[in-house]
Amino acid sequence: MKSILIAAAIALIASIMLTPYLIKIFSRQGFGQEIREEGPQSHKTKRGTPTMGGVAILVAMWLGYLGSHLVNSMSASAQEQTPTASGLLVLLLTTSLGVVGFLDDFIKIRKQRNLGLNKTAKLVGQFVATIIFAVLVMQFPNKDGLTPASVNLSFVRDIAVVSFGVIGFVVFCYAAISAWSNAVNLTDGLDGLAGGTSAMVLGTYVVISFWQFRYNCSNLLVAGCYDVRDPLDLAVVAAAAMAGCIGFLWWNAAPAKIFMGDTGSLALGGLVAGLSITTRTELLMVVIGGIFVVEALSVVLQVAVFRTSRRRLFRMAPFHHHFELAGWAETTVIIRFWLMAGMCCMLGLGLFYSEWLTAAGS
Template sequence: MKSILIAAAIALAVSILLTPYLIKVFSRQGFGQEIREDGPQHHKTKRGTPTMGGLAILVAMWAGYLGTHLVNSMSASASGQTPTASGLLVLMLTTSLGLVGFLDDFIKIRKARNLGLNKTAKLVGQFIATITFAILVLQFPNKDGLTPASVNLSFVRDITVVSFGVVGFIVFCYGMVAAWSNAVNLTDGLDGLAGGSSAMVFGTYVFISFWQFRYNCSSYAVAGCYDVRDPLDLAVIAAAAMAGCIGFLWWNAAPAKIFMGDTGSLALGGLVAGLAIATRTELLMIVIGGLFVVEALSVALQVAVFRTSRRRLFRMAPFHHHFELAGWAETTVIIRFWLMAGICCMFGLGVFYSEWLTGGF
């Protein structure tokens, strides 16, 4: 628990102090957000707001993670003194997708348009980052033979009867990362919506990962324990990410002084997928990240309905814009969607805990 608190404290401090510095630097450089022409008209007033603020979240995450291990290395009694394979691989995936998002944002700024990397380039970037992660995450077994991920599909634990095999897992992993990174990216359309929702998801994973650490099979080998390689280190990352999002939200809440851009949203989506894979909770994440799922589905349904009937199912997709065009104030939409995100997280946590109660304890 000490490691989790240290990571959160460091990440919060870095994020809340670094973000205003980025606002000044990006404003001087003219790194302002471009707004889509077919979006809600009142969003055009946001044109020129500094973007790429996701850098603050990424730096805060790394600072919280490395700072925690530095503090722990000075204490002989501290557990998890050195960075683990699971932690470093999840952070590698997150940072790689953040780099793809950074290039996307930078091109938007330089070309003064709302389109950065084309679809092919973005998918190639996501593909390289994900395939590297998927291959490495099946390596590095610990003394108990556990690797950071498993080729089995998982809910709260591995579903051993559903095994992908190595090649199938790599394909599945790519689908997971692409889906979650794009889902968070689609949610990032209102001030603080993606940041606040992500903070709730990562907060949920702080609890889940710590619970898996407390009842890990390596130290608590009874029916119902968790076969997760480095749960405490994953809890540290989740805590750092949660605090980084909260610190950024201080400046990103409506009216936003800076946007996270694709730099932040693609990175956070990658972290969502990475945590789900490394904690063996891939299907449970659909419940916990329910808001992101709804946002992505709204776009898919809008496209499908329009292509088949030439009619729009929603006034505009993603889903949050539908309510804006229905006359809801932006802050009303944000707060109510935060409530939806919180409900999904609480429900997912309840599912996790109820499964644990029937898991043999």
């Protein structure tokens, strides 16, 4: 538990202190956000706000994770001293997608338009990051033979009857990671919306991962235990990232002084996808990240309905813009979406705990 608290504290302080420094640097360099011409007119005033603030989240996450291990190496048990394969692979995936997002943001700034990397280049970047993660996450078995991920589909634990096989698992990873990174990217349309929602989702994974550590099959041979390779280290990663989001949100909340950009949104999407894969909660993540799912589905439905009927299902997609155009104040939309995100997280935790009660009692 101490390692989780240390990671969160370091990341929170780093994010709060680094973000205003980035605001000054990016403002001086003219790294301002471009706004979609077809977007809500109220957003025009946001043009020029510094972007690429996701750098602060990534740096804070790494500092929190490494700092926690450094502090614990001086006093903690051997189990808590060294970084693990699961934690490092999730961090690698997150950082790789953050680099793709950074390139996308940088091109937008250089060309002064709201289009950065073209679709092919962005998909190639996501593909490379995903394939490396998917291949490596099936390696590095521990003393019990557990690898960071399983080729089986999972809900709260592996569903043994649904196995992808090695090739199928790689394809599944690409689909899941691309979907989640793009879903968080679509959610990042209002001040603090993606940051606040991500913090709640990551906080949920702190609880889930720590619970899996307490009832891990490597430590306890009891009914309802979890076959997860490095749950405590995954909790440290989630705690560091959560605190990084909270520290960034201090400056990103409405009216935002900086945006996370694709640097942050693609990275956070990859992070939650990686956590769901390594904690064996891939389907549960659909519930926990319900807001991300709704935002992505709203775009899919908008496009599908418009192409078939030439009519718009929503005033504008992603979904949060629909309410803005309906007359809701931006802060009202943000707070209500945060409330829904919180309810999704609580429902996910409820399902997780109820499954454990059932498994432990059987």
